[in-house]
Amino acid sequence: MEWQNGMVAVLDALGVSQYDDAQIERFLVNRSLSSYLLGEKAVSMGLSKPTKLVSQFIFNDTVAIGFARGENVSNAIMFKEFATLLRRLMADSLVTGIAYRGAISSGRFVVDSEPNDIAIMGQPVSDAAEWYNKAEWAGIMATPRTSYLIRSVASTELTALSRFLVEYDVPLKQDASRRLFVVNWPVEFTPLHPHRPEISEGPPERKISRLLERSMSAPEAVHKLRNTREFATIVLGSSEVPRTSV
Numbered sequence: 001m002e003w004q005n006g007m008v009a010v011l012d013a014l015g016v017s018q019y020d021d022a023q024i025e026r027f028l029v030n031r032s033l034s035s036y037l038l039g040e041k042a043v044s045m046g047l048s049k050p051t052k053l054v055s056q057f058i059f060n061d062t063v064a065i066g067f068a069r070g071e072n073v074s075n076a077i078m079f080k081e082f083a084t085l086l087r088r089l090m091a092d093s094l095v096t097g098i099a100y101r102g103a104i105s106s107g108r109f110v111v112d113s114e115p116n117d118i119a120i121m122g123q124p125v126s127d128a129a130e131w132y133n134k135a136e137w138a139g140i141m142a143t144p145r146t147s148y149l150i151r152s153v154a155s156t157e158l159t160a161l162s163r164f165l166v167e168y169d170v171p172l173k174q175d176a177s178r179r180l181f182v183v184n185w186p187v188e189f190t191p192l193h194p195h196r197p198e199i200s201e202g203p204p205e206r207k208i209s210r211l212l213e214r215s216m217s218a219p220e221a222v223h224k225l226r227n228t229r230e231f232a233t234i235v236l237g238s239s240e241v242p243r244t245s246v
Helices: 021-044 075-095 123-131 144-151 155-163 185-189 204-215 219-237
Strands: 002-013 054-059 062-068 100-114 117-122 139-142 165-171 177-183
Touching (some): 002 117, 062 075, 062 100, 075 100, 075 139, 075 144, 075 177, 075 185, 100 144, 144 155, 144 165, 144 177, 155 165, 165 219, 185 204, 185 219, 204 219
Antiparallel strands (some): 054 062, 139 177
């Protein structure tokens, strides 16, 4: 059992509850691939101990991810690193047919990863769990408390964070909305990725729309699909969001 400072994401895969047996098996394979790619991304970012820095806990269609803060790491760098991992997870998951919705929070959490007992608990877990399924879209938002912390970062650092986190009026259930920081995952589709033709070919808006249609094909997902497309279009068209990736 180990207490850590850092960030937590709670995500659910949209539409999985309606899957048949064959779709469930395909989903599990694709989710394993996305998890593997998340670890590879952590290594490529220079996070030398991804098994300690990034912990994943999976139950049915829900994933909890714990990200331990490195030593002498500022809030701005912590936000950037975690958002970088999550935007890559969103892109890789969409390519494999999985659309995630969720929330992130920051604070102290405890990881208990005994062989027969895996758990993650703490205030940021509860905070993210309260908000992860409130949005009507595919995307990852910061909770109101965490959005306040992100907003408190120095203005110069906040500008640099726009490639990773952007403020947006998140569409919520019951036709409500709230202005929160959200992971800027559409930017993952703008650079060339020659090893991933699903990402590298065509205009980013078209690529994203095609992948969303495949991942959110259920009739009840029409509203979420429209909201997600609108977010991607607005973010990719914003002059404040450079079309580059790290």
